[in-house]
Each structure stands twice: as C-alpha cells, then as structure tokens.
C-alpha cells in the first residue's frame with residue numbers, strides 16, 4: 606500500500622497542518638485509512654498523533670490541508686457532522702456518563718443519532734454480549750473498573766455504526782490481561798463490520814500484533830508509512846525512538 610487514496614471509500618488527510626500559536630503541531634501530514642484495515646499511528650510523546658486525530662474529527666481547526674471522508678471534503682464541518690458521516694473516536698481519558706448504566710451508555714449513541722430507545726436496545730444488546738459486558742449491563746458506569754470502562758467506550762462508539770473508528774490510547778492503563786482482551790476484540794472488527802480503525806498506543810507489542818499498517822510521526826511530520834516491519838526498521842523511526850523503551854520494543 607502506498608498511502609495514496611486508491612478508492613473513494615477511505616478517510617484521508619491531505620497535507621494537513623495545524624498550528625498552536627507559533628508551534629506547528631502538524632506540518633503537511635497525509636494519511637489514508639481504508640475500510641477493513643487497522644492503521645497504527647505511532648511516534649514519540651508530543652509528536653502530533655492526537656492532534657492528527659483531532660484534525661480529522663474536527664476538534665482542532667486546520668491551518669491548511671483537507672480532510673476527506675469517502676471522497677467528500679469535510680474540512681469545514683463541525684465534529685458532530687463528521688460523526689454523523691461515520692467518523693467516531695475515543696479519547697485518551699475515558700468519557701462515560703457516570704450516572705448511567707453500561708447499557709444506557711451504549712444506547713445513548715443510537716439515540717444521539719435520532720434512533721428510538723427500542724432501536725438503541727436492539728443495537729446495544731449484541732454489543733454488550735460481544736464485549737463480555739453481559740453481567741455488568743445494569744451497573745452504573747461509575748462502578749466499573751478501568752478495563753471495562755474502556756470496553757464500554759468502544760462499544761458505545763460501535764453502536765453509532767461507524768465507518769471509521771479512531772482510538773486514542775485505548776490500552777493505556779490496562780493490565781496485560783485487559784489489553785489482551787482488547788486486542789482480541791479489535792483484531793477482527795474491521796473485517797466483521799467493514800470499518801477502518803486508527804489506533805494510537807504506546808503499547809508496542811499490542812500495536813505490532815494488531816495493525817496491518819503503521820504510520821510514524823515525529824515533530825509533526827510523517828517519517829515513515831508501510832507494513833509493521835517496514836516502519837519498525839525505518840532509520841528515521843529508529844532515530845526518533847532512540848533510547849526509549851518503545852524504541853527497544855519496536856526494534857527488538
């Protein structure tokens with residue numbers, strides 16, 4: 606895969622730049638996410654990964670460049686409109702409605718799109734089973750452990766039936782067993798649901814097992830894209846991660 610849009614059915618960023626005052630957080634970054642694939646977005650702390658997701662979902666304005674969803678230029682649309690076109694995300698910190706139950710937290714995604722409560726229940730139920738949340742469906746979100754919170758958050762995003770799902774550090778703070786469970790859920794999602802996933806995470810073993818393709822960013826610029834093996838051995842990636850734990854794992 607070259608990283609160039611090869612069909613209209615993809616989410617893409619074209620030469621996207623984002624500024625925070627005098628800081629150029631993103632500098633002419635391209636990205637392509639196809640349906641059915643998991644793209645890992647990697648890079649050292651502060652390299653611009655979250656900003657790129659924010660630019661795609663409309664949470665930060667572009668200084669220049671374009672974002673396209675299935676061929677439509679969505680650069681000027683607010684986040685809600687982009688969500689309605691099927692671009693859903695999770696945040697670095699979990700954002701659940703703490704006073705609602707697990708089921709209600711998932712159903713809310715359907716109701717927010719204009720679905721009835723009944724439709725919401727019909728969509729939420731299989732997700733609750735799929736995510737192993739059956740025993741907890743009536744518990745308040747406030748009572749959940751961290752791994753379950755993360756799973757509810759992803760199930761909620763899926764309830765909105767996304768075409769593209771952008772996950773910002775979904776395994777952060779998870780123990781090994783929890784991140785193993787997350788991996789097994791995420792691994793088959795693109796194929797089963799025909800959606801594209803971008804995942805940012807510092808858990809390199811997880812990223813390397815999960816992703817079909819990687820894009821590495823450093824100091825707001827893309828430094829490598831390609832297969833997991835191509836990117837992990839790219840000289841610019843080795844240099845960017847030099848001396849860090851993630852670098853040791855990447856190049857092991």
Ligand SMILES: Nc1ncnc2c1ncn2[C@@H]1O[C@H](COP(=O)(O)OP(=O)(O)OP(=O)(O)O)[C@@H](O)[C@H]1O
Nearest residue numbers: 625626628630648649650651652653654655656657
């Ligand atoms: N709202 C903001 N205002 C000012 N600067 C910001 C803002 N958001 C991000 N930045 C800066 O932009 C740069 C890129 O940050 P970003 O959060 O995108 O990096 P990241 O690769 O996701 O980092 P991490 O892996 O640590 O989460 C950093 O220098 C950061 O301090």
